[in-house]
Amino acid sequence: MSAPQATATHSIVFDNVSRFYGEVLGVNRVHLVLEPGITGLVGPNGSGKSTLMNLMTGLLRPTRGNVSVLGLTPDQPQELFRRIGYCSQFDSFPRGLSGFELVYSFLRVHGHVHSSARAMADFAIDQVGLTDAAGRPVAGYSKGMRQRIKLAQAMSHNPEVLVLDEPLNGLDPMARADVIGLFKKLREEGRHIIVSSHILHEVDVISDRVVLLNSGYVVAEGEIQGVRDEMEEHPMQVLLRCDQPSLVASEIFREDYVVGAQVQVDREGVLISTREPGRFFLNLNRLVVEHGVAVESVTPADDDVRALYEYLIEGGGQAS
Amino acid sequence: MSTVSATQTGSVPASPEAGDHQGHWGLWRRQIEGIIRLELRKTLRGGRSIPLLLLAGLPVALLILFSLAPLSAEDTAAVVPMKVFAFVFRLYFLKVGIFLGCLVTFIQLFRGDVLDRSLHYYLLCPVRREVLVAAKYLVGLVTTGAVLAASTAASFLILHLSFGDPMGTGVLISQLLRYCGITVLGCMGYGAVFMLSGLFVRNPVMPALVLFVWELINPFLGPLLKKISIIHYLISLLPVPVSSQTLQVLSSGTSPWLSVPGLLLVTGVAIALAGFRLRKTQIHYSDE
Numbered sequence A: 001m002s003a004p005q006a007t008a009t010h011s012i013v014f015d016n017v018s019r020f021y022g023e024v025l026g027v028n029r030v031h032l033v034l035e036p037g038i039t040g041l042v043g044p045n046g047s048g049k050s051t052l053m054n055l056m057t058g059l060l061r062p063t064r065g066n067v068s069v070l071g072l073t074p075d076q077p078q079e080l081f082r083r084i085g086y087c088s089q090f091d092s093f094p095r096g097l098s099g100f101e102l103v104y105s106f107l108r109v110h111g112h113v114h115s116s117a118r119a120m121a122d123f124a125i126d127q128v129g130l131t132d133a134a135g136r137p138v139a140g141y142s143k144g145m146r147q148r149i150k151l152a153q154a155m156s157h158n159p160e161v162l163v164l165d166e167p168l169n170g171l172d173p174m175a176r177a178d179v180i181g182l183f184k185k186l187r188e189e190g191r192h193i194i195v196s197s198h199i200l201h202e203v204d205v206i207s208d209r210v211v212l213l214n215s216g217y218v219v220a221e222g223e224i225q226g227v228r229d230e231m232e233e234h235p236m237q238v239l240l241r242c243d244q245p246s247l248v249a250s251e252i253f254r255e256d257y258v259v260g261a262q263v264q265v266d267r268e269g270v271l272i273s274t275r276e277p278g279r280f281f282l283n284l285n286r287l288v289v290e291h292g293v294a295v296e297s298v299t300p301a302d303d304d305v306r307a308l309y310e311y312l313i314e315g316g317g318q319a320s
Numbered sequence B: 001m002s003t004v005s006a007t008q009t010g011s012v013p014a015s016p017e018a019g020d021h022q023g024h025w026g027l028w029r030r031q032i033e034g035i036i037r038l039e040l041r042k043t044l045r046g047g048r049s050i051p052l053l054l055l056a057g058l059p060v061a062l063l064i065l066f067s068l069a070p071l072s073a074e075d076t077a078a079v080v081p082m083k084v085f086a087f088v089f090r091l092y093f094l095k096v097g098i099f100l101g102c103l104v105t106f107i108q109l110f111r112g113d114v115l116d117r118s119l120h121y122y123l124l125c126p127v128r129r130e131v132l133v134a135a136k137y138l139v140g141l142v143t144t145g146a147v148l149a150a151s152t153a154a155s156f157l158i159l160h161l162s163f164g165d166p167m168g169t170g171v172l173i174s175q176l177l178r179y180c181g182i183t184v185l186g187c188m189g190y191g192a193v194f195m196l197s198g199l200f201v202r203n204p205v206m207p208a209l210v211l212f213v214w215e216l217i218n219p220f221l222g223p224l225l226k227k228i229s230i231i232h233y234l235i236s237l238l239p240v241p242v243s244s245q246t247l248q249v250l251s252s253g254t255s256p257w258l259s260v261p262g263l264l265l266v267t268g269v270a271i272a273l274a275g276f277r278l279r280k281t282q283i284h285y286s287d288e
Helices: A003-010 A049-056 A077-083 A099-110 A114-127 A143-155 A173-188 A200-206 A224-233 A245-252 A277-291 A305-314 B023-046 B050-068 B073-078 B081-115 B119-123 B129-163 B169-200 B205-216 B231-235 B256-280
Strands: A012-021 A024-034 A037-042 A064-069 A084-087 A161-165 A192-197 A209-214 A217-223 A236-242 A258-263 A269-274 A295-300
Touching (some): A024 A049, A037 A173, A049 A161, A049 A192, A077 A084, A099 A114, A099 B023, A114 A143, A143 A161, A173 A200, A192 A200, A236 A245, A245 A269, A245 A277, B023 B129, B081 B169, B081 B205, B081 B231, B129 B169, B129 B256, B169 B205, B169 B231, B169 B256, B231 B256
Parallel strands (some): A037 A192, A161 A192
Antiparallel strands (some): A012 A024, A012 A064, A209 A217, A236 A269, A236 A295, A258 A269
16 A cells, blocks of 8 residues: 555545535635544634535535545445544434434444444443433433434444534533543544534644634644644733723733723723733732722623634634 | 543444345345334334325225215115225325325435435435435335225225125135235335435425326326326226226226336336435535
């Protein structure tokens, strides 16, 4: 086997892939080679994350280019889906099934006999902590439970590649921590785990590398540290609503980590930009107490992911 | 979540083919069994079978009422069960019951999954798309064939038991089996066509309506056009010929030796096309 072939049989390869929905762009000219480990696909809603995942799993076909997963193409579903598990964003299930039946039937359609399908379904459901609710109809599950049963279904046949579209959506903090722990263990086994999220911080915690998407284009990809560095240079904006905005602005602007302080037009708030949020919040507490400032609210003004992408994209942030 | 325990390290299950001496056939058989089990469960719990049951129950209920109606001895003697059933079978079963029963059942096989937004459940399985089509078709055929053949048999028996018949038991059984066979053949033909149309068109009402009208006017069509239909071949298999149309164009019937293989051929082609179509199917429910 030649070197490129060897890479292809262990990697997920997007070779100049484009996908259009009529005249609407899904993704465009994507070149990616994803190695084993946890890869985070990050981007705002509509950036092309789900399109990439659907292309990877053959639910969509590229308008141009080729996709291969471990050397297999979506034209070989009988081989491909033994090695790949997909927890899609589709929050719908065959009617009338319980959680156990959903996973068990999936394994029977794979071709497993009753005994092994039962054992594998029980194991997968236990992994996501849904054993007690396994006999209940999926239709009555909460959002978090549906998310977990989809995860159980995706990993029930022990695939080498797990593709997970926003898998942490709807999970409570405990479940989120458990699922993240599970992903890390799966990574240690040398599997591919592709996780999408529109929350960069979430992916930052678990990923070995990230792919940043915006408007259907890959705008940055690489090791997580590179993206993290970019983020650290990005000043954070905080909106402070209080009774003495001018005083706060003049006091806080003396600090070297504050790069801007602008009093709001209604004179009941101040917008502060800082490169070191930790030091800023510490000193803000001191300032408020010392001057008796009545604070109504403190809100991150640019904490939404879109602002961060705009910074990374427009600021030329390239992590790779 | 209580715990997320150890992962599946070291416990990789054998693939379904492992140790299977029957190779692909054994795997496909198990996959078809799995799909049939799931589809039957969906059908029974999801209420998808209610329209079919209503269509099958209607003639039985009407014939029970007819047999219980107080008729004079003279009227009762005038009822010839064999002819009455032949008329009922052609008028209701062939033109309405089998057609609509197959429409509501087979169109749901794939179209229903798209509308439920659950087709991806199957498409994420390592199953050949042709095997999936064959399994779903079998589910439709078993459901419609069993229900409509039971309705045919019940209607036949109600008439003959209520009004008696001078024919021998052997002839009755032969006719009964033949009617049931025609019903199943009808389900095979219409079922394959409707399953295929469920994969090709978003709104199945228009093609179904066109086919319904085409089948309805079949007796008035020329000899060549008559043959481009399913009902023509089913009629040619009837054990008791009935001319229900005074204006129908007379033409020689098709031999059963051509009708049955012809219907099977149409069915096979439709299933093959459905398999080909499913291979190219993509999932973007938002467009539906």
